[in-house]
Amino acid sequence: MTRHVQILMGLAGAWLGILQPGRSQGTVAYFQPATPIFLHTEGFTTHYPLDLDADGNVDFVFTYSYVFLGVRSEGANRILIFQDPPPNFGGPIAPLPAGFSIGPASQVDALLWWSGFVGDYDYLASYYNGGGNGPFAGQQAYMGFEFQRAGGTHYGWISLYVDGFISAVVIDSWAYETRPNTAIIAGAKPVMVGVAVPVVVRAGFLRLSWLSEIGKAYQVQSKASLDAFAWTNLNFAVPATSTNTLLDLPMTGATQFFRVVEAD
Numbered sequence: 001m002t003r004h005v006q007i008l009m010g011l012a013g014a015w016l017g018i019l020q021p022g023r024s025q026g027t028v029a030y031f032q033p034a035t036p037i038f039l040h041t042e043g044f045t046t047h048y049p050l051d052l053d054a055d056g057n058v059d060f061v062f063t064y065s066y067v068f069l070g071v072r073s074e075g076a077n078r079i080l081i082f083q084d085p086p087p088n089f090g091g092p093i094a095p096l097p098a099g100f101s102i103g104p105a106s107q108v109d110a111l112l113w114w115s116g117f118v119g120d121y122d123y124l125a126s127y128y129n130g131g132g133n134g135p136f137a138g139q140q141a142y143m144g145f146e147f148q149r150a151g152g153t154h155y156g157w158i159s160l161y162v163d164g165f166i167s168a169v170v171i172d173s174w175a176y177e178t179r180p181n182t183a184i185i186a187g188a189k190p191v192m193v194g195v196a197v198p199v200v201v202r203a204g205f206l207r208l209s210w211l212s213e214i215g216k217a218y219q220v221q222s223k224a225s226l227d228a229f230a231w232t233n234l235n236f237a238v239p240a241t242s243t244n245t246l247l248d249l250p251m252t253g254a255t256q257f258f259r260v261v262e263a264d
Contacts (some may be wrong), residue, residue, distance in 0.1 A: 027182075027219065027263070029053070029230045030189045032173040039064045040168035052147060052156065052174060054229040059147045060158075063121050066167050067128065069136075070121030071143070073114075080144035081122055082135060083112040090114055092134045093122050095141030096157070096186045102144040103155045103183025113146055124160070127167045138164025142186040145176075152180030157187065178233065190231075190261035193218060198258075205248040210260050212240035217263035220247060222256045237263040 031052075039048055045065040049058040060079070061072045071093060073079055080102065084091040094111055096102065107113060116122055125137035132138060142157040156176030162169050177184040196209040212218060218238045221231035238247055249258075 027178045027233060028175050028184060028188050028190055029178050030173065030175040031230075033171070037171035038168070039069075039171070040166065042066050050158075050171070050174075052145075052176060053149050055149065060145065061121075062169065062171075064167060064169065068121075068126050069124040069162060069167055069169050071124065072119070072121045073116050075148060076115065077145065077147040078113040078115045079122055079146075080106055081112055081114045083110050083114075090116060090120070090122055093124050093136055093143055095136045095139040095160075095162075096144050097141065098187035100142070100144070100186040101183045102142075102157055102186055103177075104181060105183070106144060124162050124169060125164075125167070130165070132162070132164045132167075136160070136162045138162065144186065147176070149176075154178070154180055155182065155184050157184065159187075190219075190221075193260040193262065195258070195260050200251075201248070204251055206251055208247045208249065208258060208260065210245055212243060212245040214240055214242065216240050218245060219261050219263045220249075220258060221261060222258050224254060224256060226257060231259065 037048070039062055041064055043066070045063060048062040048064070050060050050062065051057060052059045058074050059077055060074060063070045063072065071079060080094050080096065081091045082094050091112070091114070114122065123134055125132040125134040127133070140161045143160055145156050145158065147154055147156070154176050156174060158174040159172040160169055161172065175184065175189060193210045193212070198206050198208055201207045208220065210218070218240060220234045220238065222234065223231055238245060
């Protein structure tokens with residue numbers, strides 16, 4: 001009946017990436033490959049499937065050839081695009097800046113949630129006459145997405161760099177809001193808090209302790225294994241009423257790893 005706390009402060013700096021000050025959401029699931037995903041070919045058209053939440057279902061498929069970069073939505077999933085003027089359908093994928101709110105109300109300024117036609121790809125960029133064309137060409141920005149998981153609709157972002165001269169895209173990281181039908185800020189990531197070594201102060205309970213800011217809320221997350229894909233939120237956030245917050249967790253017998261992040 002052992003409980004563990006995983007303290008990942010050494011990784012926190014690397015995880016901040018292009019996060020802007022204040023861009024944190026405690027209910028965000030965030031993923032960064034050990035090596036950025038680099039998609040480039042000078043030959044045949046190639047496809048790269050992306051499973052955002054590692055549930056075994058492909059959510060989006062990237063396609064890349066020497067003249068075209070695009071993304072296809074799977075199932076009922078959708079991408080935020082710039083809508084082409086009528087009578088055209090679809091449009092280029094919109095490069096979103098850090099801080100943009102991605103959610104149900106994102107269809108502003110010609111932006112449109114778009115699932116595309118079966119087998120069709122919305123384009124990141126096209127390459128002719130020695131350069132990239134399209135609003136995402138030459139940009140480091142976010143692609144907004146809406147996808148279905150666990151019976152609910154969730155919103156998220158994918159951080160992309162699309163080359164402006166050759167047909168190449170780098171997938172740096174992605175995140176999604178774990179609460180259904182809830183907007184996420186482009187670039188939002190969990191901000192981890194330093195946790196003191198846990199102690200048992202009464203039988204059957206493990207005490208977590210961390211420095212806190214009065215008035216701010218904190219989310220405790222857990223994993224049954226460090227190999228698990230995502231952290232799971234406890235079903236409540238902890239409001240800070242002092243500069244040192246204490247929380248006693250019942251030890252149920254399962255091995256768990258914990259961390260604390262800033263909530264919204």
